[in-house]
Every structure is written in structure tokens, then in C-alpha cells.
Amino acid sequence: MVSFRAGPSVFRDQGKLSFDYLPEKMVHREKQIQRMFSLLRPIVEASASSNAFLYGPVGTGKTHSAKRFCLDFRKYAGDHDRALDFYLVNCRQRMGDDAVLLALVRHFDPHFPDRGFSVAEKLETLRRHLEKYKLHFIVILDEVDALLKKSGADLIYAFARIAEETTAAKGNISMILISQRPNALEYMDPAALSTFRRTSVIEFPRYDREELHDIVGDRVDLAMHRGTVGTEIVGMIADLAAEFGDARYGIELLEKAGMLADEEASDEVTPEHVRGAKAHVHPTHVEERLAQLDVPKKLVLLAIARRIRKKAHITMGEAEESYELVCEEFREKPRAHTQLWKYVRELDALGLIDTKLSGEGVVGKTTLISLPEIPAKILCDNIERGLKKR
Ligand SMILES: Nc1ncnc2c1ncn2[C@@H]1O[C@H](COP(=O)(O)OP(=O)(O)O)[C@@H](O)[C@H]1O
Ligand SMILES: [Mg+2]
Structure with a gap:
């Protein structure tokens, strides 16, 4: 039996960082969620079907905003005496009409067999479930381009037909489609496309630093x-x-x-x-990247890495001080200020360091240097080893 060192941890609740933890609130997505509400609110107010298409790059909160919205919207519908439910299918994980439909049917009947029923029969089963509970069902098709590429728009069209033909008393279907590609719906034929008017599109842009x-x-x-x-x-x-x-x-x-x-x-x-x-x-190939540097630039990088160890960034002045010491240690003549500047800019261009002008708060503007990628310790070990071997 190993004995574990169960000391204190910086984590209070690490599960809150897991990819399947759904935040109570999506920070800076108020606009998108409000738009979803405007688009889908006829479901509650007029028992009508309504759809939305969300697009944006990876990590912009599309999947979680859709889920968060649907959870809150289900409650809102309940407060207005409307039975509403939703289910999210990731179309990349469940390829094709058949697999997507099976996941939806199993949401109501977990024991539904995975073989022996056609797409049409599964659709009919789904429709009967909705009728039985007089339920409005929001189908979220995430990564929908995978479905469109594999099976075309048949399933989406079938859902749209159900929405058109049904009456509120029988339950209904709405759809939220999600994709990284703004033009994902171009895979659809005009008949299916017509259910997604231009007004039902919601963009999720990349987040900025703030x-x-x-x-x-x-x-x-x-x-x-x-x-x-x-x-x-x-x-x-x-x-x-x-x-x-x-x-x-x-x-x-x-x-x-x-x-x-x-x-x-x-x-x-x-x-x-x-x-x-x-x-x-993002594993980086440290040795390969350092091999492209000549000795003078290695000295500058080593000076920065040594000085920055316990800090987020250092000033140009601090880098220069450290550089003098490093040159002394390795018996190299330090270069003049302007030459040092040139090296710093080159290291920046190579992505080994980052430089930016200090903002307010620091007396006078100065250049701040940070290490964007490779940890200082790894840089120091590598460069020192290389310099000593000469
Ligand atoms: N605005 C936000 N507020 C809080 N967490 C967010 C926000 N946007 C994204 N996240 C988190 O980032 C991760 C990726 O979000 P996700 O919805 O999966 O992005 P996408 O589907 O666009 O790739 C999830 O863990 C999610 O909870
Ligand atoms: Mg996603």
C-alpha cells in the first residue's frame, strides 16, 4: 500500500473545472441567450414551433449556452403551464440520422432497441411520445455539419414537417442547430433551409482578453x-x-x-x-526551437528566463541587469543597449518571449517582457546545458 501525501490543495472543488460542468451563468453571453429567448419564446406564448442556428469557433460557449438556455427556458415554460423538454445530441459522436434519432427516442424510452426499427418508425415513436405528454421538445443538434455531411438534411426536414403538421394539443418540435461553420446550413436544400430564416442566426464570436x-x-x-x-x-x-x-x-x-x-x-x-x-x-519542442539561436541571443534569453522565474513579467531594465551578470558568468562581452534591443525584438518575433508597453500605473512607459510558452526553468536548464558544452 502506497502512502499518499494528502496535504492541502489549491482546489476547493476541482469538478467545477471539468468540461461537463455547466455554469449557472454564461459570463458575457447575455446577448446571445436573450436572442435565443426572443426566437424561441413563441413556443410558450403561441404554442408555435421555432428554430435557431448558433455558430462560432470552438470554445466560444455555444454548447453550454444552448444547454443553459434550455434548462432555464424549461423552467420558464413550466411557470406558464407549458410542458417543455429538450435533448442535446452531438452529431459528431452519433453519426447519421439513425444514430441521432435513436438517441432522441431513448431519451423517452431508455430500453428502445438499437436494431429492428427504420428511421420512419423511430420518427413515429418519437412523435407518439410527444403526443402522450403533450410536450414541446427542443432538439439540439450540436456539430450539425457532421450530420449534414453524412446524411443530408432529411432528418431536419422531417422535424420541420412534424412541426408544421402537428397541433399544440399533440406536442411539437423545435430545433437548435449548432456549428463551428457560419455556412454549415448551405448543405441543406432550399426546402429544409426555409425553416431557418436569416433572422434565426446567432453568432458566438471569439472572447477577447477582458x-x-x-x-x-x-x-x-x-x-x-x-x-x-x-x-x-x-x-x-x-x-x-x-x-x-x-x-x-x-x-x-x-x-x-x-x-x-x-x-x-x-x-x-x-x-x-x-x-x-x-x-x-500545447507541448512545444524546446530543444529544436533553441537550436536556431546563436550564442548572443541565447545569453539574452537566459538572462530573461533567470530573472522572471517567480514573476509574470520583468521590465527591460531588469532584463538588462540580468544580462550583464549572465555575460560575466559565461565570459562574454555584453552587447550595447541598442543591440540588446534588437535581440529582444528578434526573440519576440520567434515567439520565445512576449513584449508589450506597460500601461498606466508604472512610472514612465517601459517595455515589459514575459514568457508566453516555455517555463523559465526549462529554458534555463536547456540554455545552460548548451552553453557549458561549448
Ligand atoms: N461565457 C462563459 N462563461 C462561463 N464558462 C464558459 C463560457 N463560455 C464557455 N465556457 C466554458 O468553456 C468550455 C467550452 O464551452 P462550450 O460551450 O463547450 O464551447 P463550444 O461549444 O463553443 O466549443 C465549457 O467548459 C464552458 O462551460
Ligand atoms: Mg460545442
């Missing part, structure tokens, strides 16, 4: 112990995730950084943990 800051900050409050993750750390994660505008990536970085902090029994998450997390989530 939005990601709020989303990650929200998760910190939910998942982490107080005082273990400073705003500086949230800012660092927001900076990294802003490159893709992807909330999932930001949340993954937070979780991984927390795990690295726990591994070291650190009582807080440090910038170095975030860099380590970044290296884990």
Missing part, C-alpha cells in the same frame, strides 16, 4: 481556495487564451496550473505553474 479574464476569474471563485490564485495569474491565463479566444483552453490552463501547484505542495498558483500548464496543454 471577457476571458472574467470567465476564468469566475471559475477561480468556484473551484479554487481563496488566496491561491492572484489576479496576476488570471491575467496571464487570459492573455494566453486570448490568442484563440477560447474559454475551454483558459479553463484547462487553470486546472493544469493548479495541479502543478499541488504537485509541488505550493500554497498558491505561480506564473511558473501557468507556464508549465501551457507547455502541457
Whole structure:
């Protein structure tokens, strides 16, 4: 039996960082959710069927906004004495009409056999379930382009037909389609397309840095112990995730950084943990990237990496101080200020460091240097090894 070291953890509730945790509130998606409400509200108010199409890049909250909306909308409908239910099918995981329909039928009848019934029979079964409960059923077809590519728009058209022919007393169907591609619906023929008017389209743009800051900050409050993750750390994660505008990536970085902090029994998450997390989530080939640098540039990078160890960023002045010491240690003549500047810009262009001008708060404007990808410790070890071998 191994004995575990069950010391304190930076996590209060790590499950809140899991991909299947549905937030109570989707931060900065009020507009999109309000639009869904405007589009689908005829379901409750006029017993009419209505549809929406959501699109946007990965990690922009499409799936979770649709789920969050439907959960809250089901309650809203209940308060207005309307029976409403929904089910989300990921069309990439359940390829084709048959598999999608089976998932929907099983939502009502978990024991429905997976063989022996045609698509038409399954549709009829589904329709009978809705009739029995006088239910309005919202079908969410997530990653719908996978379905359209495999089976065409037959199923969507079939749902639209049910919606047209049915009467409220018999239950009804509405659809929310989701895709990463704005033009996903172009796979549909005009008959099916006509159920998705241009007005029913909702865009989910990439999140900007500020939005990601709020989303990650929200998760910190939910998942982490107080005082273990400073705003500086949230800012660092927001900076990294802003490159893709992807909330999932930001949340993954937070979780991984927390795990690295726990591994070291650190009582807080440090910038170095975030860099380590970044290296884990997107493994980089450190040696290959450093091999392209000549000795003078390696010295500059080493100077920055040494100085930055426990910080999010350093100033140009601090980098210069550290550079003098490094040159002394490796018996190299330090280059002049302007030359140093050139190296810093080149390292920036190579993506090994990041530079930006300090904003308000710092006396006079100065250049701030950060390490976007590779943890300082890994950089130091690698460069030192290379320089000593000369
Ligand atoms: N606005 C937001 N507020 C809180 N969490 C969010 C937000 N947007 C995305 N997330 C989280 O990011 C992850 C990815 O979201 P998801 O809805 O799966 O994105 P998409 O379907 O667009 O790829 C999920 O864990 C989700 O909870
Ligand atoms: Mg999704």
C-alpha cells in the first residue's frame, strides 16, 4: 500500500473545472441567450414551433449556452403551464440520422432497441411520445455539419414537417442547430433551409482578453481556495487564451496550473505553474526551437528566463541587469543597449518571449517582457546545458 501525501490543495472543488460542468451563468453571453429567448419564446406564448442556428469557433460557449438556455427556458415554460423538454445530441459522436434519432427516442424510452426499427418508425415513436405528454421538445443538434455531411438534411426536414403538421394539443418540435461553420446550413436544400430564416442566426464570436479574464476569474471563485490564485495569474491565463479566444483552453490552463501547484505542495498558483500548464496543454519542442539561436541571443534569453522565474513579467531594465551578470558568468562581452534591443525584438518575433508597453500605473512607459510558452526553468536548464558544452 502506497502512502499518499494528502496535504492541502489549491482546489476547493476541482469538478467545477471539468468540461461537463455547466455554469449557472454564461459570463458575457447575455446577448446571445436573450436572442435565443426572443426566437424561441413563441413556443410558450403561441404554442408555435421555432428554430435557431448558433455558430462560432470552438470554445466560444455555444454548447453550454444552448444547454443553459434550455434548462432555464424549461423552467420558464413550466411557470406558464407549458410542458417543455429538450435533448442535446452531438452529431459528431452519433453519426447519421439513425444514430441521432435513436438517441432522441431513448431519451423517452431508455430500453428502445438499437436494431429492428427504420428511421420512419423511430420518427413515429418519437412523435407518439410527444403526443402522450403533450410536450414541446427542443432538439439540439450540436456539430450539425457532421450530420449534414453524412446524411443530408432529411432528418431536419422531417422535424420541420412534424412541426408544421402537428397541433399544440399533440406536442411539437423545435430545433437548435449548432456549428463551428457560419455556412454549415448551405448543405441543406432550399426546402429544409426555409425553416431557418436569416433572422434565426446567432453568432458566438471569439472572447477577447477582458471577457476571458472574467470567465476564468469566475471559475477561480468556484473551484479554487481563496488566496491561491492572484489576479496576476488570471491575467496571464487570459492573455494566453486570448490568442484563440477560447474559454475551454483558459479553463484547462487553470486546472493544469493548479495541479502543478499541488504537485509541488505550493500554497498558491505561480506564473511558473501557468507556464508549465501551457507547455502541457500545447507541448512545444524546446530543444529544436533553441537550436536556431546563436550564442548572443541565447545569453539574452537566459538572462530573461533567470530573472522572471517567480514573476509574470520583468521590465527591460531588469532584463538588462540580468544580462550583464549572465555575460560575466559565461565570459562574454555584453552587447550595447541598442543591440540588446534588437535581440529582444528578434526573440519576440520567434515567439520565445512576449513584449508589450506597460500601461498606466508604472512610472514612465517601459517595455515589459514575459514568457508566453516555455517555463523559465526549462529554458534555463536547456540554455545552460548548451552553453557549458561549448
Ligand atoms: N461565457 C462563459 N462563461 C462561463 N464558462 C464558459 C463560457 N463560455 C464557455 N465556457 C466554458 O468553456 C468550455 C467550452 O464551452 P462550450 O460551450 O463547450 O464551447 P463550444 O461549444 O463553443 O466549443 C465549457 O467548459 C464552458 O462551460
Ligand atoms: Mg460545442
